[in-house]
Amino acid sequence: MAFTRATGKHRRPSRTARTTRNIAGIAGLAATGVVASVASPALAATAPASPQDAGLAHAVVLGDELADHVAAQADAQQAVAEVAAAREKAEDEAKKQAEEAKRRAQEAKEKADKEREAKARAARDEERKRLNAFVAPVTGSYVSTAYKASSGLWSSGSHTGIDFHAATGTPVHAVGAGTVVEAGAGGAYGNNIVIKMHDGTYTQYGHMSSLGVSVGQSVTPGQQIGLSGATGNVTGPHLHFEARTGPDYGSDIDPIAYLRSHGVNV
Template identity: 85%
Template sequence: MAFTRATGKHRRTSRTARTTRNIAGIATLAATGVVASMASPALAATDEATTHDTGLSRAVVLGSELADRIEAQADAQQAAAEAAAAKAKAEAEAKKRAEEAKRRAEEAKKKAEAERRAKERAAREAERRRLNAYVAPIAGSYVSTPYKASSGLWSSGSHTGIDFHAASGSSVHAVGRGTVVEAGWGGAYGNNVVIKMNDGTYTQYGHLSSLGVSVGQTVTPGQQIGLSGSTGNTTGPHLHFEARTGPDYGSDIDPIAYLRSHDVNV
């Protein structure tokens, strides 16, 4: 930053002007005899001594040089003060910018953390809904034999579950979350799986060609538990599905109503 010396009515006169005025003053003093009285008697005897040996001219010049040095020193001090003020201002602005940047960074961090927590909550909620959801035991199938249908094929005289149309080897899924309490041969049911659901009810899957779970295993909605087949008392491959209030035969309830109560469209 460049600094200029002050101008205008407060600007000190130039050295030449000051010197001129001082010499003019000396001349006036000389004209009135004051200089003569100030000079030594020996020097006052000659004109040459009066002109050159009074020492007043040298005093005027030295005084002007001193004034210039004082003025230059004042100018330097003013420039230093202005530079210090500019530096302090720049440092204050830099500090303010740094604080603002820090504040924005903290806000961004808080926002990112809030978004992360929101995503985690949404993921937990989605997982909770998935685990509490129910699905059909055979995807894209339909009921081929209804509940309580009459026939001599069943020892009770009526159908204790529903049959889903399924070719042999179709994937069979747990309809909801629960724990396997039976996995193996079930007599007339052939290879079957019984699951105790989280709501305390039971579901059964019969006539399987193979099993994919074991007793004590926890299953989730839609998890494959075996493949459909025609094992046990059956006339062809399909899935026999039952809903029960207990784990044993004879505690059956309407499986259609059961699935629909859990929002499964059958």
């Protein structure tokens, strides 16, 4: 049980002051016959105290001592309560600060995760775009012989692909992403490469002087796969390029239309 008492100007007087007033008040009780009357301050000071005066004074002193003891207990309890309240307030503040720091850390982590995911997504999109891109098989060249051109030079009577002007040793590039399904001697095509593209079509590169890839190897758009030359049935160095629906001869489609449909300007 906590005790409280007023402070400041309303604080309970000291025991000495209370005792003085209480003893002085005893004299006022003479009219009731409890104690003798005090005629004057001098008489009160010299007259011997009666047993009643001594008992009453003793009771007053004991009461004051008890009151002081109770007041001291109340002060101690108040001090303990104030310390506990201050500690609780400090703990609450520390808890709030910790929660705020945790919230800010979580927000920072979520922001970093979003930025990282955005970068990863952008990188994937860029890589997908790169892999879906198409390029010309020979950089800066031009078509020297058109598709389906007629001549006795070809066993079928017409050209099954297009020829790109290219001196021997000119770099040849995969027009898109895919997997090499043939790399080596190809009869009239000389040294040739056939690539199965990611879209399921096939591209062929013939009359090459050297090959830079092997069967089963994956290639990316623009990757160098060899050098042009004049191997096989040719009248001079160039690159023979075909687009096909299958890996074998006879499944050719218009290579100009094929490249243009994939964004290549030829």
